[in-house]
Amino acid sequence: MQKNIKLAYFLTFFRFSWFWLGIWVFYYLRFTNYAGIGLIETIMILTLVITEIPTGAIADLLGKKNTIIASFIFSAIGIYIMAIALNFSTLILSVFILSIGNSLYSGTLEAFVYDTLKQYKLENKYPKIIANIHSIQLISPALCGALGGFLYKFDPRSPFFLSAIFYFVGLIITLFLTEPIVDTIKFSFKNYFLQTKKGLQELFKNSFIKKQTILLLSIGFIVVIFDSMMNNVLGVEFGIKAQYIGIIWAVMYFISAISLQFIPSFLKLFKDNTILTIIGFLIAITSIFSPILGLVFGTISIVYRYALQSIFVSLTSIVINKNTESKYRATTLSTFNMINSLPYVCTAFFIGLLADKFSAKNITLYLGIILIILLSFQFNKKHDLP
Numbered sequence: 001m002q003k004n005i006k007l008a009y010f011l012t013f014f015r016f017s018w019f020w021l022g023i024w025v026f027y028y029l030r031f032t033n034y035a036g037i038g039l040i041e042t043i044m045i046l047t048l049v050i051t052e053i054p055t056g057a058i059a060d061l062l063g064k065k066n067t068i069i070a071s072f073i074f075s076a077i078g079i080y081i082m083a084i085a086l087n088f089s090t091l092i093l094s095v096f097i098l099s100i101g102n103s104l105y106s107g108t109l110e111a112f113v114y115d116t117l118k119q120y121k122l123e124n125k126y127p128k129i130i131a132n133i134h135s136i137q138l139i140s141p142a143l144c145g146a147l148g149g150f151l152y153k154f155d156p157r158s159p160f161f162l163s164a165i166f167y168f169v170g171l172i173i174t175l176f177l178t179e180p181i182v183d184t185i186k187f188s189f190k191n192y193f194l195q196t197k198k199g200l201q202e203l204f205k206n207s208f209i210k211k212q213t214i215l216l217l218s219i220g221f222i223v224v225i226f227d228s229m230m231n232n233v234l235g236v237e238f239g240i241k242a243q244y245i246g247i248i249w250a251v252m253y254f255i256s257a258i259s260l261q262f263i264p265s266f267l268k269l270f271k272d273n274t275i276l277t278i279i280g281f282l283i284a285i286t287s288i289f290s291p292i293l294g295l296v297f298g299t300i301s302i303v304y305r306y307a308l309q310s311i312f313v314s315l316t317s318i319v320i321n322k323n324t325e326s327k328y329r330a331t332t333l334s335t336f337n338m339i340n341s342l343p344y345v346c347t348a349f350f351i352g353l354l355a356d357k358f359s360a361k362n363i364t365l366y367l368g369i370i371l372i373i374l375l376s377f378q379f380n381k382k383h384d385l386p
Contacts, residue, residue: 004116005129007177008109011068012136014170015075015105019159021145021253022245023152025232030156031088034233034360038352040095041229045345047099048106048337064112067104069174074101076167083160107317107333109133114321114329115180127264127318134314135257142253149246199331202324203339209323213336215273216316218374219280220340222367223309226283228344229351230367231302233360234290238298252303256310263314272319279312280375287368291361298361 020027028037078098085091110130117123144166148159204210235245266275286305293301317333324332354363 003176004178004180005113007173008113008133009136010173011109011170012133013140014166014173015072015109016137016140017144017163017166017170018141019144019148019151019162019166021141021148022232022235022249023149023156023159023242025236026152026242026245027156027160028091031085031091034352034356035349036088036352037229037233038349038355040092041348041352042345043092044095044099045224045228045341045348047096048103048341063179064108064115065174065177065179067108068112068177069171071101071104071108072167072171072174074098074104076164076171077101079160079167080164083157083164103334106337107329110317110321111329111333112177112180119180126321127267130317130321131260131263131314134310134317135260138253138257138260138310142250142257145246145253146250147246149243152246153243198328199335202328202332203320203336212273212319212323215276215280215378216319216336217340218378219276219283219312219371220316221343221374222283222371223312224341224344225347225351225367226287226305226364227309229348230360230364231306233355234298234302234364237360238293238302239295240299248299248303252306255303256307259307259311260314263311263318266311267318272315276312276315277375277378279308279315280371283308283312284368284371284375287364287371290364290368291359293361 025037028040032040074097078094078096078101081097082091082094085094110133113129113133114123114126117126117129144162148162151158151162202209203213235248240248283305286301286308290298290301316336320333320336321329351363
């Protein structure tokens with residue numbers, strides 16, 4: 001058990017070695033504009049949506065270790081192609097391959113860790129361990145991204161080459177994982193479709209879970225847009241320079257990593273849905289003030305909002321894992337991620353167009369208003385949140 005958990009920590013570090021953190025918008029703008037970035041994001045999220053459920057079912061049916069190995073292979077290839085891209089078409093191809101790797105990884109390591117703990121009846125340790133994993137997910141890109149900003153100034157492709165090397169090291173580490181002994185289903189196409197259907201049912205299997213899923217999606221829709229595009233575009237619009245944006249993003253990730261360590265304490269003091277609702281309203285408030293903020297306070301708002309987003313993502317993993325059977329866990333997590341990404345698939349290109357025309361600051365204001373409306377709707381429907 002200890003070996004799997006320790007390896008999971010190392011894998012997380014190498015999987016999130018984002019030397020391109022912060023500078024990816026500058027890199028993309030070498031090939032296109034904000035509308036083009038929106039198109040790339042649409043392709044990326046659409047690929048994730050199409051492959052999320054299949055890869056989740058594959059993880060549950062063929063083994064989570066094998067799925068994690070495949071995710072590192074696709075990610076290493078994708079980031080390498082991005083590093084050598086000469087035109088917009090090659091950039092799109094790299095994003096497509098990377099997205100498949102992300103789908104294979106999405107929820108799989110978390111399900112792998114939970115099943116490892118469940119094998120030894122230690123599920124109660126999951127909130128602390130997942131908080132550690134998500135902290136590492138932030139510390140790794142913080143360290144790598146701080147260096148990446150300066151590397152970009154020296155050679156725009158070097159951050160992507162370094163990430164490819166780290167993914168390859170992570171691939172080697174995956175070979176030492178031990179598949180936990182949990183409920184498994186023999187693979188067949190019939191079981192595959194049944195597995196996919198069951199993953200969806202797990203998110204709406206009773207009245208309480210249904211209400212909780214709706215709450216998670218109400219906040220998650222907006223969080224995906226901020227996390228995938230808007231925070232980075234706002235950094236550029238607030239006037240942060242390429243060589244310094246990596247450092248600022250590093251600080252942001254470190255603060256978020258520290259914030260995640262308070263999750264076990266929050267869960268002891270408040271109900272899951274209460275914490276989620278508070279986080280949702282705080283994210284909305286930081287967004288609404290964006291149009292009137294300058295470089296300093298604009299940067300602070302991004303850092304603060306990202307910490308809230310990180311707590312939300314960890315809580316999402318905790319509540320879904322807690323309420324899902326082992327043999328459907330990866331499928332359910334992938335199903336949620338797919339549904340959660342759908343609005344971004346439909347709007348990413350148009351968000352890019354609007355950002356070109358009206359500025360990212362104003363788009364962020366409208367996203368904050370939409371989030372408040374969605375959360376208010378939860379109360380109007382008398383969902384038992386707090």
